[in-house]
Amino acid sequence: MADHTRLFDLTGRSALVTGAAGGIGSAVAEAYAAAGATVLVTDVDGDAAASVAQRLRAAGGKADSAALDVRDRTAADAAVAQAAAHTDGTLHILVNNAGVTAPAMFADLEADSVRRLLDIHLMGAFHCAQAAVSALATDGTGRIINVTSSAGITGTLGQVNYSAAKAGIIGLTKSLARELARKNVLVNALAPLAATSMTETIRTDEKFAKTMLARIPLRRWAEPAEIAGAFVFLASDAASFITGQVLPVDGGMVM
Incomplete structure (x- = not known):
């Protein structure tokens, strides 16, 4: 009988996670290291990223870190x-996870706030994905995983800037999945909901x-570690035949 648990073994693979100094990003980096991958923990806060990488190494994982502002294409090239x-x-x-929020009702929303969120979320994912394309494995193990949100699927009150950026990531994911399929690279997105500083x-x-x-059927918030398994x-x-999809991990909020 086949050992299907090995489907989730990432030994021998490298991973770059953006926005990984805390919250979902650090939980993902920890899960990848536990699964055997060598992880580059990146964040605009380089010291915080280094602290996460040190913690992963102390637990027996393989990890290092880099300061990365995803708006900087040169820095993205260096991180890749x-x-x-x-x-x-x-x-x-x-994993394109870096992001911020800046809630405001539409009438009060400033153009600079919209540009900033688009630059970090959407253009950040664009910069890192384009930097990575030539280096990604073409043997079926190459993956781009973008982080979107229910806000990008259904919209949300007081976050037109965030919702627009996250909706853009869905379009980026689907189009890129079609293009990179010829290279045997899979591109998907996750729409998570967890107890992090962004949802505080x-x-x-x-x-x-x-x-x-009231909108979450499970009636609770997930911890970041619960999201990392996805x-x-x-x-x-285990996901070798999945591409161009958006997977909500939100307790059933988006169905």
Whole structure:
């Protein structure tokens, strides 16, 4: 009988995770390291990224770190080269997770806020994906996993800037999946919902929290570690015939 648990083994593969200094990003980096991958932990806060990488090494994983502002294409090129150097110049997994929020009702929304979120979320994913394309494995193990949100699928009150950026990532994912299929590279997106610093404002406001929980069939927020397994799945051989998809990991909020 085949050992299907090995489907999730990432030993010998390299991964680059953006926005990995905390929240979902650090949980994903930890899960990849636990699955055997060599992980480059990146974040605009280089010191925080280095702390996460040190923690992964202390736990027996393989990891290093780099400061990365995903708006900087030159920095993205350098990060891809650093991650790929761990596996003879080949990158296996890119996770575009870096992001911020700046809530405001549409009438009060400033153009600069829209540009900033588009630059970080959408253009950041574009820069890192384009930097990675020539280094990604073409043997079926090459993966790009983008992070979107339910906001990009259904929209959300007071976050036109964030929703637009996350919807753009869905379009990027689907189009890129079609293009890179010829290279045997899989491109998918996850739409997670977890208790992180980005959702703290909603979770700690009694009115917002009650409304939000009412929309989640499981009636709770996930911890970041609960989300990380879906990233391992999409990076693994278990997802070898999945591309161009958006997987909500949100307790059933988006069905």
